[in-house]
Amino acid sequence: MVPSLATAALLRRPLRTFLTALGIAIAVGSTVVFLSLGEGLRQAFSQELSGVGPDLQVSFGDLQTSSFAEIPELPIAYAADLLADAERYGIVDLIPVLLHVRSGLSPGTAIVFQGLPAEADVASIYVDFTIAEGRALDAGDPGAMVAVVGPQTAERLQVGVGGTLRLNPRASFEVVGIGSSAGGLLDNSVLVPLSSLQAAIGVEDRVSFFVVEIAEASKANEVADAIMADYPELGVQTRAELLEVIERGLAISDVVRLGISAIALIVGAIAVANTMLMSVFERTREFGVVRAVGARPRFLFGLVLLESVVLSLIGAAVGVALGFLGAWVVNLVSLDLIALEVAAVTPRLVAFAVAVAAGMGLLAGLLPAGRAARVPIAVALARE
Amino acid sequence: MLRGVLRAVDLGKTYRAPSGDVVALAGFEHAFSEGAITAVVGPSGSGKSTLLNLLAGFDVPTTGGVWLDDLVVHQRSEAERASVRLRRFGFVFQSFNLVTVLTARQNIELPLGLAGANAGERRRRADELLRRFGLSRRADHLPHRLSGGERQRVALARALANDPDVVFADEPTGSLDSVTGREVVAALRDVAGEGRTVVLVTHDEALSSIADVRLRLSDGRLVATDHVPTRRSAGGDRGAVREDAETLAPAVVSR
Numbered sequence: 001m002v003p004s005l006a007t008a009a010l011l012r013r014p015l016r017t018f019l020t021a022l023g024i025a026i027a028v029g030s031t032v033v034f035l036s037l038g039e040g041l042r043q044a045f046s047q048e049l050s051g052v053g054p055d056l057q058v059s060f061g062d063l064q065t066s067s068f069a070e071i072p073e074l075p076i077a078y079a080a081d082l083l084a085d086a087e088r089y090g091i092v093d094l095i096p097v098l099l100h101v102r103s104g105l106s107p108g109t110a111i112v113f114q115g116l117p118a119e120a121d122v123a124s125i126y127v128d129f130t131i132a133e134g135r136a137l138d139a140g141d142p143g144a145m146v147a148v149v150g151p152q153t154a155e156r157l158q159v160g161v162g163g164t165l166r167l168n169p170r171a172s173f174e175v176v177g178i179g180s181s182a183g184g185l186l187d188n189s190v191l192v193p194l195s196s197l198q199a200a201i202g203v204e205d206r207v208s209f210f211v212v213e214i215a216e217a218s219k220a221n222e223v224a225d226a227i228m229a230d231y232p233e234l235g236v237q238t239r240a241e242l243l244e245v246i247e248r249g250l251a252i253s254d255v256v257r258l259g260i261s262a263i264a265l266i267v268g269a270i271a272v273a274n275t276m277l278m279s280v281f282e283r284t285r286e287f288g289v290v291r292a293v294g295a296r297p298r299f300l301f302g303l304v305l306l307e308s309v310v311l312s313l314i315g316a317a318v319g320v321a322l323g324f325l326g327a328w329v330v331n332l333v334s335l336d337l338i339a340l341e342v343a344a345v346t347p348r349l350v351a352f353a354v355a356v357a358a359g360m361g362l363l364a365g366l367l368p369a370g371r372a373a374r375v376p377i378a379v380a381l382a383r384e
Numbered sequence: 385m386l387r388g389v390l391r392a393v394d395l396g397k398t399y400r401a402p403s404g405d406v407v408a409l410a411g412f413e414h415a416f417s418e419g420a421i422t423a424v425v426g427p428s429g430s431g432k433s434t435l436l437n438l439l440a441g442f443d444v445p446t447t448g449g450v451w452l453d454d455l456v457v458h459q460r461s462e463a464e465r466a467s468v469r470l471r472r473f474g475f476v477f478q479s480f481n482l483v484t485v486l487t488a489r490q491n492i493e494l495p496l497g498l499a500g501a502n503a504g505e506r507r508r509r510a511d512e513l514l515r516r517f518g519l520s521r522r523a524d525h526l527p528h529r530l531s532g533g534e535r536q537r538v539a540l541a542r543a544l545a546n547d548p549d550v551v552f553a554d555e556p557t558g559s560l561d562s563v564t565g566r567e568v569v570a571a572l573r574d575v576a577g578e579g580r581t582v583v584l585v586t587h588d589e590a591l592s593s594i595a596d597v598r599l600r601l602s603d604g605r606l607v608a609t610d611h612v613p614t615r616r617s618a619g620g621d622r623g624a625v626r627e628d629a630e631t632l633a634p635a636v637v638s639r
Contacts, residue, residue, distance in 0.1 A: 001497040008485030289481045294470020377442040
């Protein structure tokens with residue numbers, strides 16, 4: 001009975017119902033796309049960071065400003081100093097990393113080079129990284145102009161094993177291996193021997209940062225404090241701090257994007273409220289009849305609220321589909337521009353969008369439902 | 385079998401208006417007979433609709449009250465009055481007032497569903513009423529596909545769904561031709577014959593003559609109560625009712 005009444009109410013003015021649902025779909029769809037940007041970045045970072053074996057990252061000064069600096073600032077000599085006290089600090093392994101971005105004419109042709117000691121075990125930094133084709137860098141490579149290319153970079157630049165990547169007029173790398181997709185930023189990097197990259201860009205004694213593995217991961221904060229006490233000029237960040245910094249940044253951007261989405265959602269909610277109010281007005285007599293034959297006010301209240309929520313959920317279902325489509329388009333563009341999928345429609349995002357739509361339907365339905373419940377029977381029955 | 389007694393004591397309704405209070409009904413007193421049709425007659429503006437609204441619990445009186453046996457209807461909350469309407473009252477209106485988006489069967493099942501009957505019970509009771517009113521083949525039709533007479537029979541079936549004690553009929557033949565009007569009158573006699581109180585509100589003197597008791601309203605006051613003593617014996621006899629409706633015997637004025 002209730003489903004019949006609710007369905008009939010929504011189908012009574014199909015065009016109006018369609019347009020309202022479309023409004024909600026667009027509101028929910030845009031929310032999904034906006035929030036998917038954060039989810040995509042969060043996924044990329046968490047995949048990347050979960051692949052970081054070491055517990056600490058040591059940089060010269062503040063990590064955020066130094067890691068991607070044009071000119072690496074961390075003197076490699078600190079590696080020897082820290083390793084000399086390895087036992088005291090509890091350091092198990094220390095790997096210097098040099099990051100260098102070769103900018104292109106467009107963001108799509110930019111290449112991120114990562115210089116690592118050729119003998120270092122890549123898997124100790126990127127646990128998910130495996131070689132799909134060719135070989136990994138090995139101990140015979142120091143100084144050699146060879147490279148292992150992340151899968152997305154390989155695809156974007158159309159290079160395979162045996163191909164050449166040009167860094168600058170003086171230096172080109174021969175591709176000896178293609179990594180397999182582990183997701184994250186490594187997919188978009190080119191791994192080369194550290195000494196080769198240093199020579200190519202002329203910074204023999206400097207790197208971007210050290211990644212450090214310690215014996216007891218739970219003591220990361222103590223070790224970081226100890227190193228910074230000994231070397232105040234160094235910045236040491238634990239993985240937790242790094243995640244926290246990234247998460248805080250993403251959370252701020254979530255709030256901003258949610259704020260923008262809220263405008264669309266509020267407009268959607270007003271459309272639902274308007275539609276439901278019109279519907280209640282048109283059905284005054286019907287509601288009077290239903291009340292006359294014995295329905296309690298709360299029956300009509302619930303009926304109108306149900307219709308409002310159902311209308312919103314129909315809109316949300318279409319909106320989520322639109323969101324998937326929008327995120328796909330965004331990724332198509334972002335892959336082309338920066339070789340990274342920045343949008344991801346995750347289950348929790350879908351759940352959030354559906355919950356928001358249901359909440360929106362409930363809120364938007366309150367006023368019309370209240371009106372429906374208060375319809376005076378005698379007045380409603382007298383109405384033509 | 386007699387059921388509940390519907391009583392109105394000093395019943396009155398005054399509407400507040402900027403130009404002054406409007407007395408729609410005042411000092412109405414009557415105990416409605418069980419198993420009989422009581423017609424409320426009077427011209428437009430005499431207070432018939434106000435009386436129906438107060439008796440049925442659609443509205444609350446400003447003076448006096450309504451009792452159904454010992455149940456004080458007018459002092460109940462809106463939800464409790466809804467419950468009384470659902471379980472003890474049935475309604476038939478001039479313009480049928482079927483829910484247009486529900487089929488004949490669904491309209492009949494509506495009060496059953498509101499009363500919490502399960503699907504099986506609803507179906508069984510609806511089938512019974514559809515058969516009784518000759519609507520079995522029209523069960524799945526929406527109201528706009530039914531004739532006026534069929535719609536009013538669906539309305540009657542809906543009114544009887546929860547086996548009410550009192551059936552209110554507000555100008556039940558007003559939208560029907562004379563033949564289907566007589567069918568509805570006959571059906572109302574049957575309803576009264578089952579021991580139910582039938583309150584028939586009409587401005588149609590001819591229709592009111594089928595009643596056992598006739599209450600005449602004028603300017604919001606009860607001005608006459610007419611009794612037709614032989615009428616009750618005809619209850620339940622469809623043939624006799626037809627004859628009543630057609631002969632439209634004059635009522636005896638007792639007041």
